[in-house]
Amino acid sequence: MHFDIAIVGGGHAGIEAAVISAKRGFKTALISLDKNKIGLMSCNPAIGGLAKGQLVREIDALGGVMGKIIDEAGIHFKMLNTSKGPAVQSPRAQADRSFYAQVAQKHIAAHNNIKVIEDMAVEILVEKNSAVGLVLLNNKKLFADRVVLTAGTFLNGVIHVGTHNLKAGRAGDLPSVGITESLQRYGFKSGRLKTGTPPRIHKDSLDYTKLEIQKPDDVPQPFSYSTDGINRAQVNCFITYTNEETHNILRTGFDRSPMFTGRIKGMGPRYCPSIEDKIDRFADKNRHQLFLEPEGYNSDEIYVNGFSTSLPGEVQEKAIKKVPGLENAEILRLGYAVDYDFFPPDQLVNTLETKKIKNLYFAGQINGTSGYEEAAAQGLMAGLNATLSLQNESPFILKRSEAYIGVLIDDLINKIHAEPYRMFTSRAEFRLLLRQDNADLRLMDYAKKFGVLDEKAEQKLVLRRNHIQKITDSVLPKKIDPTRFNMFGKDLQSSLLKQTVTIEELLRRPELRLQELLDRLEIKNDFIKSSILDVEYSVKYKGYLERQEALIKKFNKMEEKRIPENLDFLSIESLSAEAREKLNKIKPKSLGQASRISGVRHSDLSILMIYIEKYLREKVSRETV
Amino acid sequence: MYEKDTIISPISSVSGASVSLIRLSGISAIQTVNRFFSSVNLEKAEGGKFYFGKLIAENNQVIDEVIVYIFRAPKSYTGENIVEISCHSNVFIIEEILQLFIQNGCRTAKPGEFTQRAFLNGKMDLTQAEAVADIISSKSKAGVKNSLLFLEGGLSKKIKELKKDIIDLASLLELGLDFSEENLEIVSNDEVINKLNILLDEINTLIKSFSNSRDFQKGIEVLLVGEPNVGKSSLMNALLEKDRVIVSHIPGTTRDIIHEDIILEDTLVRFIDTAGIRITDDHIEASGVDRVKKLIDKVDIVLALFDLAEGISIENKELLNRLIKDKGEDVIIIGNKIDKKIKKETIDFINSFSNNKILVSAKLSENINQLRSAISFHIKREIQNEPDELILTNKRHHNILLEIKEKIITTRDSFSHNPGHEFIAADLREIINKLSEITGEITTDDILNNIFSSFCIGK
Incomplete structure (x- = not known):
């Protein structure tokens, strides 16, 4: 069996790749x-959320499928942060867990040139420091x-309860x-991380009268630029809170946690702590919010988001029954923690190819x-870069100023x-420009260049740009007479206009919206x-x-200052010892990258900068000799 | 980092020499100096030559008579346009010149930056590269060391606290943006404005402590106050007689404030005479009073001069009471005209204060040395001599703090048009980056780390 590309794992990364x-x-x-089990949501049945929603929109703009799958399988869509500016709004949706996997499998099946092989990879085949395939079970080679x-x-x-x-x-x-052991033989370092999941309870065992209802948006907004609208029935989620009684019971299990x-060696994420961690670290908080999320139209399971735990089963059960609305909760599956091997990503270059073995991507x-979206x-970027490298094309690297x-x-490389990495909007220094609603404008040109942009998405993009141009050229400069504006200005809580101004100038008033102005005028x-x-x-x-x-201009200047590949950081005595060691480990490609280490x-x-210059001059003088 | 902006720094040691050299390097160096240069048009002037003229500030005050040397790129040390200004070696003048150009777009040079530019622009031999790197490394180490040493007296702690406060505020904002689903309390606009005002107070204290601690050795300022005809000019002349007067500002009008600089105890002392402004007169221009009040706040020592031969008016009594209330021990009371018949009520009044008191005759130069030692005593108390390197490092810090202050003010004022917290957060990020220029480290993850350790996050 010989393939161009082999992908190990059918999770969210594997699907995109x-x-x-x-x-x-x-x-x-x-x-x-x-x-x-391809496309199975192992943890909570939801896609998107703050910053993650932006990632899904970007994946979609670049020709990925996650947005399309959730648009088909979502049962509760909600735009988050709508009270805030567009740069920090993000789409989120609950999915029907089993349907999500089915849709994902359908997308895989739609491509004749993907062959799904049910097997387990046990070793990476390497020749001359290049990956050439895999060893599967029973020593089969691919x-x-x-x-x-x-x-x-x-x-x-390893799963812990x-x-x-x-x-x-x-x-x-x-x-x-x-796999880990085979990679360690090639000198890869590995570490342990931990993540957890909460118990699932039967939907008929809840007392809904005691729960707050969380409604989805009236008009669900799709993730994919190719989706026109979402017409499926939407379901509610519910909110409840833990209390001191819950906490006290949980504490009785701490000695077996x-x-x-210390039986779990891996570091868990601080932004997604277990319930025992929350009550231990924030002892003064007497309640914690829990989201009760249905797992699908036909599923009996409710996901108790916020109650991730690895305490003994009987403690989980006793504690959860002290939560209002969950007094009779029937636990279908216990919460658990899992710890697993990971490879610190400083062993990768920015195409996600490994530094040690060529043609191998992580x-x-x-x-x-952590997270499906991350x-x-x-997966998308590794897959894309693997194909580009097969074609001897230059790699595709997105700048920090272009996309989450x-x-x-x-950040990864x-x-x-020390903990699983999750995206936050505050990680993006150019957050104000990286909106979920403009991922198409930012990225679709790349998708077109790589031939992966859907026809429908492309048509929409052309139209959208055309309208932006039209509004900018013909609407904004329109002059508005004060008498005209003052007839309705007061309704919009806007002060009287004294002289003729353009729509653009009017729009600078915080209280005025363009759509409203277009309608009123x-x-x-x-x-x-x-x-x-x-x-x-x-x-x-x-x-x-x-x-x-x-700021981006200044930033890019630093990015453009390339560091020669052979520059020996260890030989530069003037650098601080710490910088020497870190630079040598990561081997940054640009001065900008170095500044973020x-x-x-x-x-x-x-x-x-001086040594880069010195290196370049020495090179020139060597070449001219 | 290497940017094409114009940098400025004194390149000769300040103390001792009679002439000092200030260098500007960068694309707009010549153009910038030309705007304030009196004689020839430097933009058209030939490179490699020197020109004599005056540097005139924006308010038309002459700062100094100088010689400027023009070097046009690439024929210069750094390979860029360079102007070197040779001025009188007086920290006040140097300071004024630096400030003039910094306010007009220049930036204080970082340690070793001229040399670094020289290398990057190909003005140096390859073998010198290491030397340049070593200079930067050692100077920046020395800079950090010096400034830390120097800042130990509470300032370094304050800088760290300030950074922490800004990061705390940014965390509060980010909490509302990145974790709005977490059922946590979101910070209100009023709270943010309030916190920005507290920050502003902190920055102001810091900026003040920089100048209090004489980070750029600005010298001592002495203000003379007293009624007209009490003998202020005679006293000035008597004080200045033996010492070399460095600069004399000739007042344009009687409303102007006159100052003269001398060196005392190896320290530059600026004597300021309020000239024609009577501060006890009800009918004088309000602006004059204002200026004097500001001056009193700013100066290090006030010499309150009284005519022993005259009685003492109620206004004058009030004046001295007020002065001593404001400046305490920094007021030296001088009774002039001991050569005349002294009025008992006046000397009794003067003696009723515990302050340093000196009786002199300005006209006959009697007891002037005693006055000098009194001033010297104050100087010794106020100034500790510091190495020259500190002038540059801390001047840079001072400027960064001023920039941060401005930025906080604009951020606070932007609330009037109610931008979202994501915009305020962007402003705070710029401020944190600026502050990291003082601490030298580049930090990016402080805010998230802070959030995770202070708030219960996570569903």
């Missing part, structure tokens, strides 16, 4: 233990020119054994990230990570709503946006 590779015309193998490893939490996964533990990748599934007793949770984004995906990968138009919002944003926040652009100081950058 496989689809993008197939879309670009390459013969692709997708190796998964169980083809019916050859491929590029290998993308997306093994998730399966590498030497109380004092019990079990080798597994996910509840009910075998772990993947062998795999976390507190994506998803094995790089120490995984999918990496750029921030994600740059440059920073030291009876300016006939068929403009797309998102184009109107786009122009409005550019006018209202012009000052801030210009400052961000200026922890421990590198301003003076180190100045010195580095």
Whole structure:
């Protein structure tokens, strides 16, 4: 068997890698233990959320499938942060868990050039420091020119509930054994991380009268630019709170907690702590919010979001019954913690190819990230770069100023990570420009260049740009007479206008919205709503946006200062000892990248700049000799 | 980092020499100096030559008579346009010149930056690269060391606290943006404005402590106050007689404030005479009073001069009471005209204060040395001599703090048009980055780390 690209793992990273590779015309193998579990949501049944929603929109704009899958399988759509500005709004949706997996499998099946192989990869085949394929169970060999490893939490996964533990990748599934050891032989370092999941309870065992209702949006907004609208019935989620009684019962299990007793070696995420961690670290808080999320139309399971735990089963059960509305809760599955191997991502370059073995790419949770969206984004980028490298094309690297995906990968390869990495909007220094609603404008040109942009999405993009242009050119400069405006200005809480101004000038008033002005001034138009919002944003926040652009320019200057590949950081005595060591480990490609490595100081950058210059001149003088 | 902006720094040691050299390097160096240069048009002037003229500030005051040397790129030390200004070696003058150009777009040079530019612009031999890097490394180490040493007296702690406060505020804002689903309390606009005002107070205290601690050795300022005809000019002349007067500002009008600089105890002392402004007169211009009040606040020592031969008016009594209330021991009371018949009520009044008192005759130069030692005593108390390097490092810090202060004010005032917290957060991020120029480290993850350790996050 010989493939162009082999992808190990059918999770969210593996799916994107496989689809993008197939879309670009390459013969692709997708190796998964169980083809019916491809696209399974192992943790909470939701896609998107703050910053993650932006990632999904970017994945979609770049030709990925996550947005399309959730649009088909979502049962509760909600735009978050709608009371705030567009830069920090994000879409989120609850999914029907089993339907989500089915839709994902349908997307895989839609490509004839993806072959799903039900097996387990136990070793990476390497020749002359290049990956050439995989060893599967029973010593079968599979050859491929590029290998993308997306093994998730399966590498030497161990599940913990109380004092019990079990080798597994996910509840009910075998772990993947062998890959870590085979990579360690090639000098890869690995570490342990931990994540957890809450108990699932039967939906008929809840007392709904005691729960707060969380309604979905009246008009669900799709994730994918290709989706026109969502017409499926939407379901409610529910909210309740823990109390001191719950906490006291949980505390009785602390002596058997795999976390507190040190049986779990991996570091868990601080932003997604277990309930025992929350009550231990924030002892003064007498209640914690819990979200009760249905797992699907036909599923009996309710996911108790916020109650992630690995305490003994009887403690989980007793504690949860003290929560209002859950007094008679029937636990269908216990919460558990899983710890697993990951490979610190400073062993990768910015294409997600490994530094040690050529043609081998890592994506998803094995790089120490958490979250479906982070995984999918990496899968897409690893897959895309693997195909580009097959074609001898230059790699595709997104800048931090272009996309959250750029921030994600740059952070992964440059920073030291003690906990699973999750995206936050505050990680993006150019957040004001990286909106969920403009991912198409930012990224679709790349997708077109790589031949992975759907026809429908492209048509929409053309129209959207056209409308933005029209509004900017013909609406904004329109002059508005004071008498005209003052007739309705008061209704909009806007002060009297004394002289003729343009619509652009009016729009700078915080209380005025462009759509409203168009309506009131009876300016006939068929403009797309998102184009109107786009122009409005550019006018209202012009000052801030210009400052961000200026920062980007400064930032890019540093990015353009390339560091020669052979520069020996260890030989530069003037650098601080810490900087020397860190730079040598990460081997940054640009001065900008060097500046983001922890421990590198301003003076180190100045010195580095001098050595780059020195190196380049020596090279010139060598070549001219 | 290497940017194409214009940098400025004194390049000769300040103390001792009679002439000092200030260097500007960068694309707009010549153009910037030309705007304030009196004689020839430097933009058209030939490079490699020197020109004589006056530097005139924006308010038309002459700062100093100087010689400027023009070097046009690439024929200069750094390979860029360079102007070197040779001025009188007086810290006040140097300070004024630096400030003039910094306010007009220049930036204080970082340690070793001229040399670094020289290398990057190909003005140096390859073998010198290491030397340049070593200079930067050692100077920045020395800078950090010096400034830490120097800042130990509470300032370094304050800078750290300030950074922590800004990060705390940014965390509160980010909490509302990134974790709005967490059922946590969101910070209100009023709270943010309130916190920004507290920050502003802290920054102001810091900026003040910089100047109090004489980070750029600005010298001592002495203000003379007293009724007209009490003998202020005679006293000035008597004080200045033996010492070399460095600069004399000739007043344009009688409303102007006159100052003269001398060196005493190896320290530059600026004597300021309120000239024609009577501060006890009800009918004088309000602006004059204002200026004097500001001056009293700012100066280090006030010499309150009384005519022993005259009686003492109620206004004068009030004046002295007020002065001593404001400046305490920094007021030296001088009774002039001991050569005349002394009025008992006046000397009794003077003697009723515990302050340093000196009786002199300005006209006959009697007891002037006693006055000098009194001033010297104050100087010794106020000034500790510091190495020259500190002038540059801390001047840079001072400027950064001023920039941060401005930025906080604009951020606070932007609330009037109610931008979202994501915009305020962007402003705070710029401020944190600025502050990291003082601490030298580049930090990016402080805010999230802070959030995770202070708030219960996570569903």
